[in-house]
Amino acid sequence: MNATHIATQHLVSQVLLREFTMPGRGGRQLLPFDVQNPERRQKLKGPRACGAAKNFVAFDSATAEGLWNSVETRVPPALTAVKAGSPFANPEHVEVLRNLVVLHFVRSHHYRSVHTTAFKTVSGKVRSELIERFPEPLRREALRQTGLHLPGLGSLSSFAERLIAQSEVTESFRNGQLFRTSVEDMFNKVCEMAASKWHLEVLTPESGQFLIGDTPAVTMRTDVRPFPINMAFGDAHTLVLPIGPRHLLALGPKNLTGRISKAAVDELNAVQIRAADRYVYMHPRSGLETFARDNANQHR
Template sequence: MPGPKGSGWQLLPFDLRYPGRLHKLKSTRACGWAENFVAFDSTSAEALWCDVERRVPAAFSAVHAGTPFTDSLHVAALRDLVVLHYVRSLHYRDVHSDALERARTRLVAKVISQYPEQLRREALRETGLHLSGPASLGAFAERLIERSSVMRDHESGKLFRTSIEDTFRKMRDLASTRRLEVITPETGQFLIGDNPALTLTLDGSRTTYGMAFGDAQTLVLPIGPRHMLSLGPENVMLTVPRSFVDRLNAVQVHAADRYVYMHPKSGLEPFVERAAQRRPAEKRTT
């Protein structure tokens, strides 16, 4: 929606941590933005993203005209856009950090159990202390691991940047075997969360999300109030009833990190407020 003269287009951000708060309009540039998302040598990642994003305007025009499948380049651009938003997300960053932390914990346990004597000798050489119990050995093992090149790359952001680029390329190759579904609502509008691209499995009335791409039925991405992209078995335009729109919007609310964004005149605030109360407890309190 256009804002006051000269202010450009605006959205309504809904803060899911404070659903009862008065929510104020913001420019589209101020929405869905994370500072220093790629902190190390971001030029490399940005070049990869730009390769996708420069192809998107023409593809979006084809979607709005109802002709997204007349050019295979449009299909490829939109499919790549879905993958891009899945990888370039707060969700992926959390998955990456959690995986690294689990690997670090396993490595500490392995070093303590398999190399206790080597740890004791190295601790004595470095500190002059004789370590005995597992707690002191674990603390010293963590100290050694923190000095490793992998952990230094993690702290600098280099490891995340290389991970996100590699994952994007791999997922783009996997997704290239899928076709594109362009979904529009009979009534109502789609909203967009700050983790907008989601893996989904639909089983009757049950909707699950967040599984690995290979285990999901589809990967979806809302691109505006009237259009959602989905990876499926064939290129097709679908119109879905309001009940299905609500189902997809609820998933956006539940999967969001903190915000969902909507057209200022969508009337979705009461729906989002109700859905926010059903979010996983850890997301309501973090």
């Protein structure tokens, strides 16, 4: 890590978390709910203490933070327009809100997991290809480095794995440089895809409230129940993000505002609970604790 590193990084924008707060002792507070320990007594916290991760981007994180800030600093006026019922009056607000959805899709526990799994898969394929296509050069390199002859496939596989572990690409994976480049590139790529394919839906509940998870932007298909989630962006029917107890953004085929039933609100809140890495957050007076506990127990 270097001098530009920022250790504690919010994966859920504080500007969104504040929407779920009420005045409390020491400032505004919201209710975190631990989906891994649903019976645990929950305590109110301020938004700065919620939705964050240590060293999410572990290498030169200031560049990524600058990219996120380029969106987040423009969010408050767009949120004001949403609350006023005029989210589409200014095209810049539509762009900011759509990019806010993408930001939370990429800057997420889920995306980091996908990145890690993909790297391990590719490394395994590289190891297999080295053994299948270049066994003799591998043996010569092993003899040069270790002085040992490696006749068997097992020892050859171990040496190939050692070479991969010593590579610059693996080192950039270990120190987080590869992930930082990946997450920044993916953000720009998905923003372009979203701008070319998707419009913005702003949904409000007929009754009830939304909650928000620590992995809040979720890809979904809507053709079956319960909604399948966390597929690749290009395979999804929509990408949803709660932005307050009374508003949720969804990417769709056209710009629209709409009211949705209590049953639909429950389905979308259940999606947040299923997608969460550890916590969902709610307004302290939302009355959603029992709902969250029942759903968390169901998916344990």
